[in-house]
Amino acid sequence: MTTVQKIKQIEDEMAKTQKNKATSYHLGQLKAKLAKLRRELIEPRGGSGGGASLPAFEVAKTGMASVGFVGFPSVGKSTLMSKLTGIHSEAAAYEFTTLTAIAGEINYNGAKIQIVDLPGIIEGAKDGKGRGKQVIAVARTCNLIFIVLDVLKPLNDLKVLTNELEGFGIRLNKQPPNIVVKKREKGGIQVTNTVPLTNLDQDEIRAVMSEYRLSSASVAIHQPDATLEDLIDVIEGNRVYIPAIFVLNKIDAISIEELDLLYKIPHSVPISSKNWLNVDELTERMWEDLNLVRIYTRPKGKLPDYTAPVVLRRGKCSVEDFCNAIHKEIAKQFKHAIVWGSSAKHARGQKVGLDHILEDEDVICIYKK
16 A cells, blocks of 8 residues: 555544544544654655655755745746746646746845746645645745735635645744653653643643654643644654745736735735736735845945845844855954944944844944954
């Protein structure tokens, strides 16, 4: 029996098992088994995964960040890609026009950002249908995902695509679960929680730990809405948490009243790639979700240079990170810096050290020893 067949068998058993106190342990085991089988699809072991593997798409990383286009065939990904980057990604009014990953680049707010148009995926991609595994494997490496949807059927397609990505270990617009699992030498399973457990019970937790052969471990739960899937994600440890924008394409085909309803979908931006409508809002949201920070330099005795910012990623935007982005020797010769902008305490500028955290559009002047 192939991995995909085993997954289907477990899904069928879960579907016909009612959830109650008597079945919680069994369901916990089934969910853990399902996660382990899905891991085999992500990281195949030998040749037992259920079919010959296809070569991965080769996409060399460029720029400060990468944005992957994911969607069903014929939703306008290629048109959007071509107009954003100037790179030709073949577009036509039939399905499966794009057959490989096509990479381009845009310059936005002084930052070079890679755009990757991926082939359209189909339902069942996470189980190996089409080239879904290769497509989603590239999506896992992106800093942001554009899920491009046909505006006439966005919610149903979004549900299917989210399910495909989730099945491949991608968590969209989520933070890692606030759960800590630590193995111990002895003492059995000890569960502690600082918040009420509304979606978990002790039997489910112990079932999952048993399936992963964790006979002695501490489980500390600090997330009020934590689910069994969150616990499994922490144990598996191979999940990626990526922001996503739901790009609702082809708004030229709907009314203003329908457009107003689309804005109520969280994380969504309605556009028309064909008529180039509302794309400015999309690129603005892209910048916000990528969490990039522009830092302008000011040579001693001169005005700031606003033409070529040093672009850093939020979370790695200290003065030391700024120095290293220019040249690693600068930090070694560093004496202090003067910073102007939202991170400075004073409008006239603040004297800071290497550990100072910079904010977007700060201006910095470096003084060497």
